[in-house]
Amino acid sequence: MTLSTYALTDSWTMTRRELAHWARQPVQVVVSLVFPVMLLLMFGYLIGGGRGVEGSYIDYLVPGMLALTMAFGLEGTMIAVTQDLNKGVIDRFRTMPMANGAVLVGRSAADMLQSALALTVMMAVGYALGWRVDGDLGAFLGAVGLLLLFRFAMLWIGIHLALVAGKPEMVQAVQILVWPIGFLSNALAHPGSMPDWLGTAVEWNPMSRTATAVRDLFAGTGTEHVGAAVVWPLVLLGVFFPLAVRRFGRLSK
Amino acid sequence: MADTAITVEGAHKKYGEKKALDGLDLRVARGTVHGVLGPNGAGKTTLVRVLSTLLRPDSGRIEVAGHDVVTESRAVRVRIGLLGQHAALDEELGGRQNLELFGRLYHLGARHARVRADELLERFGLTDTGRKAVRQYSGGMRRRLDLAASLITDPEVLFLDEPTTGLDPRGRAEVWTAVRSLVGGGTTVLLATQYLEEADQLADRISVVDAGRVVADGTADELKAATGGDRIDVVLRDAGQLGAAVALLPFDPAGVRVDTDRRLLSAPVTDRMAALSGVVRALQEAGIEAEDVALRRPTLDEVFLHLTGDDRRVKEPA
Structure with missing residues (x-):
């Protein structure tokens, strides 16, 4: 076998390792799926109301919450990578003739799978709450694709932060910071309802771009925001993917 | 190779x-x-x-x-x-x-x-x-x-x-x-x-x-030999007599180690049997009671401390 087929089989082996962790801890998996649903219910019924939103709030809220869930995935990735790096097992991986990046690829694959599951569950709950898709199938799939693309960018930021910080204490700091950054978006409220400076910050938040484009696609009201929702995650990936891969390679120094 | x-x-x-x-x-x-x-x-x-x-x-x-x-x-x-x-x-x-x-x-x-x-x-x-x-x-x-x-x-x-x-x-x-x-x-x-x-x-x-x-x-044996051959260990009944015993026994004081806690004195020897009988006789004549007298090879501990230049940990200040 050549080096590149090893890269594939090793990545698959590492993905299976993550799935084996799921099988061992099904409760954790369920909790990770329930948490965003709870947020959706909370904002839908308890404290939401949708400041500045025209039309049905649930149609505004569900796409926003989907984007928010993808953003919060960053912290899940960071926790998992930090834990892995602080375990002795990483030393064994590094003394084996396995493909270098397989550890990270396994992480990404598992996280993307978890996110796809989370999206499915949340859309099902959203549907039960009255959220409807008016766009065609292509638009629907496009919206899901944009959400996962955004998640993929968050994933590599999470990996990079874990590699740079590398300590459980830093994870806590990021966990706290993720909240204001997540809410400083148009996920829950329309920027028009905010003070000007805040509205501008919110509009610039990459997450808002994704949320807006996804809303339009689900509603079938156009694709003018799709460009930004594709470009922003790609820019983030362009920065953090090479940084993370380089950082991982340097661990042995 | x-x-x-x-x-x-x-x-x-x-x-x-x-x-x-x-x-x-x-x-x-x-x-x-x-x-x-x-x-x-x-x-x-x-x-x-x-x-x-x-x-x-x-x-x-x-x-x-x-x-x-x-x-x-x-x-x-x-x-x-x-x-x-x-x-x-x-x-x-x-x-x-x-x-x-x-x-x-x-x-x-x-x-x-x-x-x-x-x-x-x-x-x-x-x-x-x-x-x-x-x-x-x-x-x-x-x-x-x-x-x-x-x-x-x-x-x-x-x-x-x-x-x-x-x-x-x-x-x-x-x-x-x-x-x-x-x-x-x-x-x-x-x-x-x-x-x-x-x-x-x-x-x-x-x-x-x-x-x-x-x-x-x-090898372990070579390292032990390099530290200087066999030693004799004497454990006394009374730690207070350690000083007297050191003065009495026919050893070069530079090679003698004393451990008060264990009431032990330890010295390098060349002729094993002569050293053993000499020690027993000298102690008996001086009326110093010994609990144990034994000949032994140096331990790797001693080799190690000797080589890393930190044998103060074993030697008790007199």
């Missing part, structure tokens, strides 16, 4: 200002157990991490199983196993799952990885662990599984870094037995340890390491 498994020439590694390896040289013959003995911070772990491709040295020529650890790290990795200070296992998974995972990453193929996992579980007495996660294993079980994981490919060279640190005597005995059983199979073992007894028990040759370099090299 086909019968050399590990070659280290002039290895240097600095962490900031601290020199972890400072021109270390080492040569380990194929199929032997080589002890690397030294206190904490002597550079043992750094050496093991460099040899096992985890750490890049600043300079030096370092070959393992005929391949350079820096430029041919992949070829080295195919041929080595590592049992580090901390268990290198996936704690969430079971024993079999761990071994199968590593087997697949060694590219054994699914079926072979499964068969190999079974063999190793059986060999290390872990067959009946079932689905239990490694997190719930005892220290000794974890260490055995860790060792099993290091042996999946029957490595040419195995690195053991403090393999029994933190284990109870039973766990230690388990690991020692496992290591002994390997040696017959032709594996070269590099054993880094701060336990003299461990090196004495397992190693064919020993390199004493201090401050990042080898300060002595040889």
